[in-house]
Amino acid sequence: MLLATFKLCAGSSYRHVRNMKGLRHQAVLAIGQELNRRALGGPTPGAWINQARRRSSLLGSQLEDTLYSDQELAYIQQGEEAMQKALGILSSREGWKKENQQANGDTVLSKVVPDMGKVFRLEVVVDQPMERLYEELVEHMEAMGEWNPNVKEIKVLQKIGKEKVITHELAAEAFLSVRCTKRRGSTCVLAGTATCFGEMPEQKGIIRGEHGPTCMVLRPLAGSPSKTNLTWLLSIDLKGWLPKTIINQVLSQTQVDFANHLRKHLESSPAPDARC
Structure with missing residues (x-):
């Protein structure tokens, strides 16, 4: 009855900017770098959580050549942020x-x-x-x-x-x-x-x-x-x-x-x- 689900409507930017290949790649890189920064700033996790958090950013694997649409980039960011937040909760052993x-x-x-x-x-x-x-x-x-x-x-x-x-x-x-x-x-x-x-x-x-x-x-x-x-x-x-x-x-x-x-x-x- 209860399987994972979540909420976001993506924002938009100027159309001529959205259509520039270089800026799309920069956006993907920026998302990955920001998520890495946030992950490293959390509480000290267990060994397996630490491994998962270090490797779960967009840069954890080689970026594909595919250029994503603005909506797809929004979904990518949403999924990555959900993963980092969930792993952050699991990394804390207090209060359970x-x-x-x-x-x-x-x-x-x-x-x-x-x-x-x-x-x-x-x-x-x-x-x-x-x-x-x-x-x-x-x-x-x-x-x-x-x-x-x-x-x-x-x-x-x-x-x-x-x-x-x-x-x-x-x-x-x-x-x-x-x-x-x-x-x-x-x-x-x-x-x-x-x-x-x-x-x-x-x-x-x-x-x-x-x-x-x-x-x-x-x-x-x-x-x-x-x-x-x-x-x-x-x-x-x-x-x-x-x-x-x-x-x-x-x-x-x-x-x-x-x-x-x-x-x-x-x-x-x-x-x-x-x-x-």
């Missing part, structure tokens, strides 16, 4: 309270974040290699509704380069998201936030919830590379669909249910060829 712990070790923590409210953090170990989880959660995200009963549909509306997509998710509520994926070394981060998309305006009678920022972090379990540590940061606003007290009561169980559905799906279906 245990909400739910299962016999198998699955744990849900929560904390209150200024300007965001209550956020939830799922920590699980999945008995599958990281490549398998990446395949299911990124490459096959549109098939999630087939194994997760809380999701009716996920549809990719637009791809932006290799690491950004705009998605529409349908559950008890609808979500529109920009998703940012970074795979650097042994760590993979899947981040997202609510967005605006001109070809998918809000529809009368359908509540559009908002997430953000949220992210999943995948990394091999230390000493057991055939297993994966999965961390899921979840922040959600259902826009009046349910009282917040009710939402907070079910969110931790929703995350636990997701882990159980994911494990069941991975165990019952053959592993596809890794394309990572």
Whole structure:
């Protein structure tokens, strides 16, 4: 029911400036440099968070030759900022309270974040290699509704380069998201936030919830590379669909249910060829 989503309507600049190739490349460089500066200014994170934050800027991989439109650059910046903010929240170990712990070790923590409210953090170990989880959660995200009963549909509306997509998710509520994926070394981060998309305006009678920022972090379990540590940061606003007290009561169980559905799906279906 609750997958990552987020919100932004891009600004504009003078048309003759927007059409200049050099300035577009400069804009991409400036975004990456600014995000790097912000990431380095945050609290001291754990080793894997530190690695992810250092490598999650636009300059973490070689820039493609493709020239992005103004709207695409806005989505790129939005996804990068959501990733940095989510990793910043995860990097802080203070203030987390245990909400739910299962016999198998699955744990849900929560904390209150200024300007965001209550956020939830799922920590699980999945008995599958990281490549398998990446395949299911990124490459096959549109098939999630087939194994997760809380999701009716996920549809990719637009791809932006290799690491950004705009998605529409349908559950008890609808979500529109920009998703940012970074795979650097042994760590993979899947981040997202609510967005605006001109070809998918809000529809009368359908509540559009908002997430953000949220992210999943995948990394091999230390000493057991055939297993994966999965961390899921979840922040959600259902826009009046349910009282917040009710939402907070079910969110931790929703995350636990997701882990159980994911494990069941991975165990019952053959592993596809890794394309990572």
